[in-house]
Amino acid sequence: MNKLPTPNVNDFGAFTSLSNNPKLASFPQLQSLVGTVQASYAQYMAVNGDPALVLNPPISAAEAKLLKAHYKDPPGDLAHIKEIRDSAEHLVCPMCGSMHCGTLDHYLPKNGYPVFSVFSKNLVPACKCNSKRKETLLGANPGERVLHPYFDYCLGERLVSARFEDLGEVPRVSLVQIAPNTHSHHAAIDFHVQTIVQRSAICKYIADRWSSLYRKPSLVVRAFEKNVQTQVAVRSLLEKELASLDDLHKSKNNWNSVFVSGLLDPTVLAWLAVRLSMPGRIPDSPLV
Numbered sequence: 001m002n003k004l005p006t007p008n009v010n011d012f013g014a015f016t017s018l019s020n021n022p023k024l025a026s027f028p029q030l031q032s033l034v035g036t037v038q039a040s041y042a043q044y045m046a047v048n049g050d051p052a053l054v055l056n057p058p059i060s061a062a063e064a065k066l067l068k069a070h071y072k073d074p075p076g077d078l079a080h081i082k083e084i085r086d087s088a089e090h091l092v093c094p095m096c097g098s099m100h101c102g103t104l105d106h107y108l109p110k111n112g113y114p115v116f117s118v119f120s121k122n123l124v125p126a127c128k129c130n131s132k133r134k135e136t137l138l139g140a141n142p143g144e145r146v147l148h149p150y151f152d153y154c155l156g157e158r159l160v161s162a163r164f165e166d167l168g169e170v171p172r173v174s175l176v177q178i179a180p181n182t183h184s185h186h187a188a189i190d191f192h193v194q195t196i197v198q199r200s201a202i203c204k205y206i207a208d209r210w211s212s213l214y215r216k217p218s219l220v221v222r223a224f225e226k227n228v229q230t231q232v233a234v235r236s237l238l239e240k241e242l243a244s245l246d247d248l249h250k251s252k253n254n255w256n257s258v259f260v261s262g263l264l265d266p267t268v269l270a271w272l273a274v275r276l277s278m279p280g281r282i283p284d285s286p287l288v
């Protein structure tokens with residue numbers, strides 16, 4: 001999960017240019033759509049892309065087909081599509097926090113909302129987590145919706161943490177949503193975590209990280225290559241590691257930060273401190 005800067009694209013100009021391009025098979029059919037598209041883009045921006053509020057004007061099946069074809073194979077007028085895709089491929093997934101994106105998706109799905117098929121503010125880099133939600137956008141209760149990486153600033157806050165139970169070589173791993181109940185976006189955050197993050201491979205990833213930590217602690221936290229004598233020192237090293245991971249990945253909800261954030265739980269800290277300070281322990285040996 002991550003907040004992304006809103007694409008700096010002149011979408012009105014891009015669509016006008018597209019509709020006036022005589023070299024395209026869609027010419028001149030899209031010209032009658034310019035007013036509708038521009039009004040829809042403006043309304044989308046005015047409500048921050050909230051699917052409960054965005055108006056979705058009907059367009060003909062033929063127009064929808066033309067727009068989807070332009071998304072799939074963008075002409076020069078829509079150069080932003082390739083630019084957004086290429087610029088974010090290697091970054092943390094803004095939807096689930098995995099360590100790569102790999103694809104460009106529509107926040108409001110192009111089948112249900114064809115008018116936004118080529119709108120830069122509706123095009124979100126993501127990993128395959130976004131396709132697993134299919135076309136789900138809203139929950140049954142007020143405020144429940146999928147968060148929008150370009151408009152929901154709360155994605156820049158720490159929202160989820162790993163939870164470890166039955167500590168040992170193979171603990172039980174789950175996720176906890178850590179935004180307070182009073183958070184203005186609590187229902188949306190909760191829905192987003194359940195609908196997108198929980199369905200990703202995050203718990204398997206975190207279990208693998210734990211396995212590495214258990215076997216050879218320095219693989220996960222470099223400072224654990226030496227024995228650590230107190231719980232206060234363990235906490236301090238983990239806090240430094242967490243700050244460094246947040247900074248490196250430019251996200252507080254990337255999967256590595258979610259993992260380390262879970263190690264700062266008092267019960268886990270105490271468990272780690274006992275093992276890292278055990279008298280006679282060979283440095284960087286398994287945490288038995």
Ligand SMILES: [Zn+2]
Binds near residue numbers: 093096097098126130
């Ligand atoms: Zn993802």
